[in-house]
Amino acid sequence: MKTFKFALAIGATVASLSFASTPTRAAPDLELWRLDCGDVIVKDLSMFSDTFAFAGKKGELTDSCYVIRHGGDYLLWDTGLPAGIIGKAPDQNAPIGVSLKTDIPTQLKQIGIKPEQIATVGISHNHFDHLGQAATFSKATLMIGAADWQTFHDNPPPFAVVPDLVKPWLDGKAKLDLVTGDRDVFGDGSVMMLSMPGHTKGEAALLVKLAKMGPVLLSGDVVHFEDNLATHGVPSFNENRADTLASMERLEAVAAGLNATLVIQHDPTHISRLPALPESAR
Numbered sequence: 001m002k003t004f005k006f007a008l009a010i011g012a013t014v015a016s017l018s019f020a021s022t023p024t025r026a027a028p029d030l031e032l033w034r035l036d037c038g039d040v041i042v043k044d045l046s047m048f049s050d051t052f053a054f055a056g057k058k059g060e061l062t063d064s065c066y067v068i069r070h071g072g073d074y075l076l077w078d079t080g081l082p083a084g085i086i087g088k089a090p091d092q093n094a095p096i097g098v099s100l101k102t103d104i105p106t107q108l109k110q111i112g113i114k115p116e117q118i119a120t121v122g123i124s125h126n127h128f129d130h131l132g133q134a135a136t137f138s139k140a141t142l143m144i145g146a147a148d149w150q151t152f153h154d155n156p157p158p159f160a161v162v163p164d165l166v167k168p169w170l171d172g173k174a175k176l177d178l179v180t181g182d183r184d185v186f187g188d189g190s191v192m193m194l195s196m197p198g199h200t201k202g203e204a205a206l207l208v209k210l211a212k213m214g215p216v217l218l219s220g221d222v223v224h225f226e227d228n229l230a231t232h233g234v235p236s237f238n239e240n241r242a243d244t245l246a247s248m249e250r251l252e253a254v255a256a257g258l259n260a261t262l263v264i265q266h267d268p269t270h271i272s273r274l275p276a277l278p279e280s281a282r
Contacts, residue, residue, distance in 0.1 A: 079131055
């Protein structure tokens with residue numbers, strides 16, 4: 001018995017010494033900027049809910065993108081609408097009309113970031129309004145859900161998927177990082193890409209754990225506006241209804257569990273929860 005107690009004491013001592021000798025990893029210096037990546041006019045919001053909650057209602061959505069600085073590394077989250085539509089009026093006759101005031105490089109210049117400093121372009125999902133300016137950053141690694149990447153090889157491609165927008169990566173001329181499940185982007189838990197399929201097979205949200213503001217949860221298209229959460233309505237064009245509802249539940253649970261600021265990227269009332277350029281959140 002004495003030998004056993006002695007062994008336990010020695011083990012505890014060694015463990016404590018090992019723990020004490022492990023250097024404490026410094027918290028990352030995180031900074032988050034919100035970019036304007038377009039506007040969307042919807043003539044009939046009923047397509048965004050299968051519960052008939054918005055029948056006959058019109059709506060205006062935003063298209064937002066984000067830059068995260070992690071020490072000296074830069075991540076661009078989503079790339080908005082294509083720069084080719086800048087200055088063009090939205091099609092008033094189309095079910096969905098899109099417009100764009102300025103491109104991402106112009107906005108980056110306001111905060112002293114050069115396009116070549118963007119090392120990683122993280123994409124919430126494969127739709128054109130989130131990939132529009134990706135090719136501008138063809139020197140960066142494209143980080144996207146593996147299931148969503150596969151759709152660029154489909155013939156014909158699914159709804160809202162435009163392979164030309166990711167041509168540098170399709171041609172093998174740029175680095176590709178296919179994500180399955182959740183991903184700790186920088187390996188320290190500060191920025192997490194969270195798998196939330198349903199809208200598309202590879203849909204993801206982004207969790208950014210800021211030091212002062214606290215955690216911020218960027219929705220991707222898990223939902224398009226806050227009323228989707230209230231009514232649990234699923235867009236008719238989503239990939240899978242059950243997966244969508246499960247991901248909506250996870251989105252809300254993560255936000256509640258971490259007391260995070262939820263930012264629904266298409267909701268104009270949500271994006272103002274983060275400062276406008278050139279201000280940032282820390």
